[in-house]
Amino acid sequence: xxxxxxxxxxxxxxxxxxxxxxxxxxxxxxxxxxxxxxxxxxxxxxxxxxxxxxxxxxxxxxxxxxxxxxxxxxxxxxxxxxxxxxxxxxxxxxxxxxxxxxxxxxxxxxxxxxxxxxxxxxxxxxxxxxxxxxxxxxxxxxxxxxxxxxxxxxxxxxxxxxxxxxxxxxxxxxxxxxxxxxxxxxxxxxxxxxxxxxxxxxxxxxxxxxxxxxxxxxxxxxxxxxxxxxxxxxxxxxxxxxxxxxxxxxxxxxxxxxxxxxxxxxxxxxxxxxxxxxxxxxxxxxxxxxxxxxxxxxxxxxxxxxxxxxxxxxxxxxxxxxxxxxxxxxxxxxxxxxxxxxxxxxxxxxxxxxxxxxxxxxxxxxxxxxxxxxxxxxxxxxxxxxxxxxxxxxxxxxxxxxxxxxxxxxxxxxxxxxxxxxxxxxxxxxxxxxxxxxxxxxxxxxxxxxxxxxxxxxxxxxxxx
Amino acid sequence: xxxxxxxxxxxxxxxxxxxxxxxxxxxxxxxxxxxxxxxxxxxxxxxxxxxxxxxxxxxxxxxxxxxxxxxxxxxxxxxxxxxxxxxxxxxxxxxxxxxxxxxxxxxxxxxxxxxxxxxxxxxxxxxxxxxxxxxxxxxxxxxxxxxxxxxxxxxxxxxxxxxxxxxxxxxxxxxxxxxxxxxxxxxxxxxxxxxxxxxxxxxxxxxxxxxxxxxxxxxxxxxxxxxxxxxxxxxxxxxxxxxxxxxxxxxxxxxxxxxxxxxxxxxxxxxxxxxxxxxxxxxxxxxxxxxxxxxxxxxxxxxxxxxxxxxxxxxxxxxxxxxxxxxxxxxxxxxxxxxxxxxxxxxxxxxxxxxxxxxxxxxxxxxxxxxxxxxxxxxxxxxxxxxxxxxxxxxxxxxxxxxxxxxxxxxxxxxxxxxxxxxxxxxxxxxxxxxxxxxxxxxxxxxxxxxxxxxxxxxxxxxxx
Numbered sequence: 055x056x057x058x059x060x061x062x063x064x065x066x067x068x069x070x071x072x073x074x075x076x077x078x079x080x081x082x083x084x085x086x087x088x089x090x091x092x093x094x095x096x097x098x099x100x101x102x103x104x105x106x107x108x109x110x111x112x113x114x115x116x117x118x119x120x121x122x123x124x125x126x127x128x129x130x131x132x133x134x135x136x137x138x139x140x141x142x143x144x145x146x147x148x149x150x151x152x153x154x155x156x157x158x159x160x161x162x163x164x165x166x167x168x169x170x171x172x173x174x175x176x177x178x179x180x181x182x183x184x185x186x187x188x189x190x191x192x193x194x195x196x197x198x199x200x201x202x203x204x205x206x207x208x209x210x211x212x213x214x215x216x217x218x219x220x221x222x223x224x225x226x227x228x229x230x231x232x233x234x235x236x237x238x239x240x241x242x243x244x245x246x247x248x249x250x251x252x253x254x255x256x257x258x259x260x261x262x263x264x265x266x267x268x269x270x271x272x273x274x275x276x277x278x279x280x281x282x283x284x285x286x287x288x289x290x291x292x293x294x295x296x297x298x299x300x301x302x303x304x305x306x307x308x309x310x311x312x313x314x315x316x317x318x319x320x321x322x323x324x325x326x327x328x329x330x331x332x333x334x335x336x337x338x339x340x341x342x343x344x345x346x347x348x349x350x351x352x353x354x355x356x357x358x359x360x361x362x363x364x365x366x367x368x369x370x371x372x373x374x375x376x377x378x379x380x381x382x383x384x385x386x387x388x389x390x391x392x393x394x395x396x397x398x399x400x401x402x403x404x405x406x407x408x409x410x411x412x413x414x415x416x417x418x419x420x421x422x423x424x425x426x427x428x429x430x431x432x433x434x435x436x437x438x439x440x441x442x443x444x445x446x447x448x449x450x451x452x453x454x455x456x457x458x459x460x461x462x463x464x465x466x467x468x469x470x471x472x473x474x475x476x477x478x479x480x481x482x483x484x485x486x487x488x489x490x491x492x493x494x495x496x497x498x499x500x501x502x503x504x505x506x507x508x509x510x511x512x513x514x515x516x517x518x519x
Numbered sequence: 520x521x522x523x524x525x526x527x528x529x530x531x532x533x534x535x536x537x538x539x540x541x542x543x544x545x546x547x548x549x550x551x552x553x554x555x556x557x558x559x560x561x562x563x564x565x566x567x568x569x570x571x572x573x574x575x576x577x578x579x580x581x582x583x584x585x586x587x588x589x590x591x592x593x594x595x596x597x598x599x600x601x602x603x604x605x606x607x608x609x610x611x612x613x614x615x616x617x618x619x620x621x622x623x624x625x626x627x628x629x630x631x632x633x634x635x636x637x638x639x640x641x642x643x644x645x646x647x648x649x650x651x652x653x654x655x656x657x658x659x660x661x662x663x664x665x666x667x668x669x670x671x672x673x674x675x676x677x678x679x680x681x682x683x684x685x686x687x688x689x690x691x692x693x694x695x696x697x698x699x700x701x702x703x704x705x706x707x708x709x710x711x712x713x714x715x716x717x718x719x720x721x722x723x724x725x726x727x728x729x730x731x732x733x734x735x736x737x738x739x740x741x742x743x744x745x746x747x748x749x750x751x752x753x754x755x756x757x758x759x760x761x762x763x764x765x766x767x768x769x770x771x772x773x774x775x776x777x778x779x780x781x782x783x784x785x786x787x788x789x790x791x792x793x794x795x796x797x798x799x800x801x802x803x804x805x806x807x808x809x810x811x812x813x814x815x816x817x818x819x820x821x822x823x824x825x826x827x828x829x830x831x832x833x834x835x836x837x838x839x840x841x842x843x844x845x846x847x848x849x850x851x852x853x854x855x856x857x858x859x860x861x862x863x864x865x866x867x868x869x870x871x872x873x874x875x876x877x878x879x880x881x882x883x884x885x886x887x888x889x890x891x892x893x894x895x896x897x898x899x900x901x902x903x904x905x906x907x908x909x910x911x912x913x914x915x916x917x918x919x920x921x922x923x924x925x926x927x928x929x930x931x932x933x934x935x936x937x938x939x940x941x942x943x944x945x946x947x948x949x950x951x952x953x954x955x956x957x958x959x960x961x962x963x964x965x966x967x968x969x970x971x972x973x974x975x976x977x978x979x980x981x982x983x984x
Contacts, residue, residue: 110756113631121631166578166586166810169950257722258809258951286954288810289574344723345631345753475716485634486723 077515080435084513087368088506092368095502101359102497103210104132105351109489116342117383118150118313125338128379129318129354136362138320138378146393148383149268150313151175153342154306158248158279161185164292170248170279171260171343172305173232174386175267177274183304184209184246184277189489190293194231197238205242209301210235210276211293213286218254222413222475228252233266236275246303247278250286252483253420258282259484262341267387268309274282277305315339315382317390322361323513324375331401332511333377333466334361334504335391335410335457339386344487348478352492352500353411354380359497360504367505372512374406381457384412388459395460405466407511407518410455411504414482416474417496418503420428421445422452433518435467436510440471443503448472467518469511470502535720542980545900549978552833553904553971559832560967566824567962569597570816574954581807582848583615583778590803594783594819594845601827603785603843611858613848614733615778616640618807619771623713623744624651626765629757635713635744636725636808637770639851642739648769649674649711649742655758659696663704670707674766675700675741676758677712678751683719687878687940689934693717698731698976701740711768712743715751717948723747724949727806732852733774742748742770778846781805782855787826789977791838796866797977798842798931799826800875800922800967802849809952813943817957817965818876819845824962825969832970837977839871846922849877853924861927870931872976872983875920876969879947881912881939884963887913890983898983901975905936908968913937932983934976936968 115125124417126143133141151174158168186209191197193214213234217224231251236503239247251261260280281289318338325331334377336353340346361378364371381390407425421440423433431452437447454468455462462468481487573593578592592606598606616639623633651674656662658679677700680688697717704712716726725745746748746754757764783803801818805811826843829836846855860867872890886905888898895915902912919926919933927933946952 106756108751111629113625113629113753160578164576164578213981256955257724258949258953259723282953284810284955287955288575288578288953291571345749484723488723488753490721490749490752 069171079432079514079516080510082099084510085439088510091367091509092364092442092502095363095498098363098498098501099358100362101501102494104358105347105492106489107132108354109345109347109351110193113345114342115338115340115346117339117386117389118148118315121424122315122339122382126316126318130161130340130448133320136358136366138361139323140319142319142322143316144319144397145314145316146390147312148315148386148389149270150270150310151306152310153158154178154308155175155181155304156279157304159302160292161302162352164298168285168289169258169260169282171262171278172307173278174262174264176236176279176305176307176428177277177302178306178308179246179277180304181304183302185300185302186245188289188293188299188301190290194234197235200242202494203243204245205239208244209303210239210244210247211289212249213290214250216252216254216479218476220476221248221472224477226253226480236265237273240273240276244276246276249280251280251282255480255484256283257486258284259486261483262343263483264386273489277303279303279305315390317382317394318380320378322364322371322376324373325371326373328375329404330374331377331405332374332508333379333405334406334508335379335381335455336370337390337412337457337502338380339383339385341385341483343483343485345489346465346487347489348414348487348491350412352415352497353372356500356504358413360382360499360508363501363505364452364509368485368509369477372509374512376508376512384457388456391457391460402461402464402466404460407467407469408454408458408461409469409471410457411500412455412457413473414478415492416478417499418445418473420448420472422448422470422472423450424452424454424462425450429518434514436507439506439510440503445503469507544979544981545975549975551903553975556685556828556832556970556974557907557967560828560970562964563824563828563829563963563966565601566820566966567634567959569823570812570820570957571954572597573819574810574812574816578810579766580803580805580811581709582804582854583613583780583852585805587780587847590804591781591783594803598785601823602613604788605786607784608781609862609883610779610781611855612777613780613851613854615775616733617773617775619643619773620646621744622769624767624812625757626767628758628762628764633750634723634725634747636727637772638743638745639727639729641730641770642742643771643773644711644742644769646769646771648767650765651710651855653754653758653764653766655755659699661737662700666709668708670704670709673709674768675704675709675712676754677714678755679715681717681719681944683941685939685941686937687943688766690944701730701743701943702738705738705741706866709741711741714745716745716747716820718944720945720949721748722951723749724951726948727808729851730947742768744768744770778900780855782847782859783845785843787841789838789840790836790875793840794869795839796842796870797839798844798873799846799869799973800846800920802848802877803845804848806850806948808948808950810954811952812954812955813879813952814947815877817880817962820962821876821965821969824966825973828966828970829974833974837974839977841973841977844867847920852882852900853921856922856925860929867926867929867931870926872932872934873919873923873926874934874936875922876936877920877922878938878940879943880962881943882964883908883910883936884939885913885937886910887917887935887937888915888919888947889919889927890915891932894983897981901972904971904975905968908964909946910968936972
C-alpha cells in the first residue's frame with residue numbers, strides 16, 4: 055500500500071504525538087494549507103512579472119556595475135510594493151572586471167573570424183592582441199600533462215566537450231577547465247588560451263563565466279577566451295589538416311578597483327518565533343552578455359513569487375521569519391554569499407533551514423535535503439507534500455545552491471529543490487539568456503513548490519539540526 | 520490503380536512510341552539508371568566533403584571580398600580535381616559594402632545594450648552614432664501610413680514578425696520590410712531605422728541581408744540595422760511602459776568602389792548534343808556573419824555532389840552538357856546571375872532547362888516545374904521517378920531559384936526541387952549558419968534527387984519549351 059501524502063503526514067503526526075515528541079511537525083491542517091498554496095500558484099502572476107520587470111527594466115547587471123546598483127534599487131522598490139518587511143540593502147565590496155574589445159581570427163592557413171568571449175577575470179591582450187600558433191588539447195588533463203616548455207609563445211586550445219545532463223553534473227567538470235586553463239597555460243609559457251565554451255548549446259554563442267575569484271594579487275593567468283561550439287569545431291577542423299594554425303586574439307578587459315555591491319533582504323516576520331529564520335535565496339547579479347533571465351532572474355521571480363503567495367493566501371504569517379536574500383555578486387565567486395555569512399555570523403545558529411533557486415526555469419523534479427540524520431524523516435514529510443507537483447524524494451546530500459555554501463559550512467541545514475537542467479546550459483552565461491526562454495508552466499510549478507516548502511519550514515516547531 | 524514510377528514511365532514511353540513522337544523521352548532503361556543513382560547517393564561522400572571544405576577552408580565569403588576570391592580559387596581547384604571539364608571563372612564587377620562597428624543601446628529609460636547587425640547596403644551613422652526617440656510600427660504598411668513629418672529626427676522601429684512556413688512564403692513579406700524601411704523612413708525625415716530581424720529564430724542572432732542592390736547613385740536611405748528577436752521583444756516591452764524610449768545606434772559600414780567577383784563554371788560535356796545545356800546552379804558567396812553552410816554551402820555541395828555521382832555511376836556522360844554554375848554575388852542582388860545571363864545571351868536558347876539549389880539543407884518534398892504547357896507531362900515523367908525519395912508532384916509555376924531569375928525571364932525552362940524550409944530561416948543570414956546545422960541524411964536525399972533530375976534532363980531527346 056502506498057500512503058497518500060496527506061495520509062503519510064497524518065501517520066507521522068500521530069506517531070509524533072504518540073511518542074510525546076514536543077516540537078510540532080507537519081500537521082494535517084498544514085498539509086491542507088499546502089494544497090491550497092499549490093492551487094493558487096497556477097494563477098499567481100507575481101513571479102513572472104518580477105522576472106519580466108527585472109530583465110526589461112534593468113537588463114544585464116554584472117557584479118559591481120551601476121547596473122547591479124540599479125537592480126538593488128529595483129528590488130528594494132518592488133519588495134516594498136509587494137508588502138514585505140525589513141526591506142534593505144546590505145552592502146559589500148567586489149572586484150570590478152569589465153569586458154572590452156573581443157575579437158579573434160584565424161590568420162592562417164584559413165583566414166576568417168572566430169566568435170569568442172572573454173572569461174570573467176581574464177587578463178587583457180592589449181589592443182594589439184596576441185598572435186600565435188594554436189596547440190590543441192582534448193582535455194584539461196591533457197594540457198596539464200604537456201611536456202615542459204612545449205607551449206612557449208603558443209596559444210593553448212582546450213577542446214573539452216561538456217556532457218549534457220539533467221542534474222548539471224557535467225558543469226562541474228567543465229568549470230575546472232574554465233578555472234584552471236589560463237593559469238596552467240601561463241605556467242607552461244603560453245601567450246594566451248582558448249577553451250571550447252562551457253555549456254551544451256550548438257548555437258553560435260560563446261559562454262562566459264568566472265575563471266576564479268579575483269584577488270588583485272595572484273598571477274592573472276594568460277588572456278583567455280571561450281570559443282562558441284561551432285567555432286571550436288571549426289578550429290578543430292582547421293587543425294586536422296595538419297598544418298600550423300595561427301590565431302590572433304584581441305581581448306581588452308579591465309580590472310578596476312573594488313566597487314560597491316550588495317545583498318537585498320526582505321522578510322515576512324514570524325509571528326511566534328520571529329528570531330528563527332527560514333532563508334530563501336536567489337541572486338540578483340547576472341553575466342553581462344544576456345539579460346540574466348534564466349540565470350538568475352527566474353530564481354528571483356520564483357522566490358519572490360512564492361513568498362508573495364504566502365502573503366496572499368495565508369490568513370496570517372507563519373511562526374518563523376521567512377527571509378528572502380537576493381545575493382549580489384554571485385557570478386564572480388559567491389562574494390555576496392560570503393558577505394552575508396560574515397555579516398550574519400552571530401545569528402546563523404537561528405537559521406533553521408535555507409535554500410536557493412539558481413538553476414534556471416525548468417521544472418523541479420527532486421527534493422534533496424541536507425539536514426541532521428535524525429531529522430531526515432521530518433524533511434521527508436515536507437517532501438511528501440511536493441509529490442503532487444511531480445517532485446520525487448532525493449537524498450540527504452543537498453548543497454542548497456551556490457550561495458548556500460558558507461551557510462552550509464557554518465552548519466545551517468539546507469534543502470535542494472532540484473530543477474531539470476537538461477537545457478539550462480544551452481542558455482546560461484550566453485547572450486541568449488533572455489526572457490522568452492522561460493516557460494510559464496514550469497515557473498508556476500517552481501513557485502508552488504517553494505511556497506509549500508517555505509510555509510511548512512516556517513510553520514512547524516521542529517528544527518533540522 | 521496507382522502506377523508505380525517505373526510503370527508510369529513505361530506507359531508514357533509506350534504512348535510516345537505508339538504516337539510516333541520523334542524526340543525520345545524517359546525510357547525504362549533511364550528509369551533503371553535513375554534507381555541506380557538513388558542507391559549510390561546514400562554512400563556518396565563528395566557533397567558533404569565539399570560543404571565541409573568550403574565552410575572550413577574559406578569560411579564567410581561576402582560578395583566582392585578577397586574571401587569570395589578565395590572561394591573561386593577553391594572551387595576551380597576542387598572541380599578540376601573531381602574530374603569536371605571546362606572549369607573556369609567568368610568575372611564581373613560588384614558593388615563592395617563592408618560591415619564596420621555595430622553597436623546599439625537603450626539610453627533611457629532602461630539603459631542596456633541591444634544586439635543588432637547592419638543590413639547590407641546600409642548607410643553609416645558615423646562613429647559618433649545617431650541618438651533618437653524610437654517610434655514603433657507593427658508593420659511596414661503602418662510605417663508607410665505614418666502622418667507626414669511625424670518622424671523628424673526619430674528612430675523608426677518596424678516590429679513586424681515573419682511567419683514560419685515550409686515553403687518560405689513568409690520570407691517574401693519580410694524582405695519587403697528589409698528592402699523599403701530605410702528609404703521610407705528617410706522620406707519621413709527619420710534619422711535611423713531598426714527592424715525586427717527577418718527570420719524565425721528566437722535565439723539572439725540578428726539577421727542580415729541586402730536592403731536593395733546598391734547603384735552608387737540613388738538615395739542611400741537612413742542607417743538601418745536589424746534587432747534580434749529577443750531584442751525586438753525587449754524594445755517592445757520597454758515601449759509598452761508608455762514613456763519615451765531613446766536609443767543610440769552606431770553602425771559604420773563602408774561603401775567602396777566596385778570590386779571583382781565572378782561565377783565559377785564546370786561541365787560534364789554532352790556526348791550527342793554538347794551544345795544543349797542543362798544548367799544547375801548554387802551560389803558561392805555568403806553573408807559575412809556565418810560560414811555560409813546552409814546558405815549556400817549546402818547547395819554547392821548538393822549540385823557538385825550530384826554531378827560527381829553521375830561521373831562515378833554512369834557508364835558514359837549523358838547526351839547533353841551538364842553545366843554547373845556557382846554564382847558569385849547572389850546575396851547582394853543576384854549580380855552574378857545577371858552577369859551570366861548577359862555573358863551567355865547568345866546561347867540561352869540552347870539552355871534546355873535550369874535549376875538551382877539555394878534553400879538550405881532540408882529534404883526536398885516537392886518537384887515544381889516551369890515548362891511549356893505542352894511539356895508538363897514530360898517534366899512530370901521525370902518527377903515520377905523522384906517519388907521514392909518522398910518528393911511529391913507540384914505545380915507548373917516554379918521559379919527555379921533566385922539565380923534563375925534572368926534565365927527564366929529569357930525563356931529558359933526551369934524546375935524547382937523544393938526543400939523543406941521550416942527551420943531554414945532560423946539560421947539563414949545569421950552567425951549561426953555553420954556546418955554543424957547540416958543533417959547528412961537530408962543532404963544525401965537532395966543529392967539523389969538532383970542526380971536523377973540532371974541525368975534525365977540531359978539524357979532525353981525531348982525539350983521543355
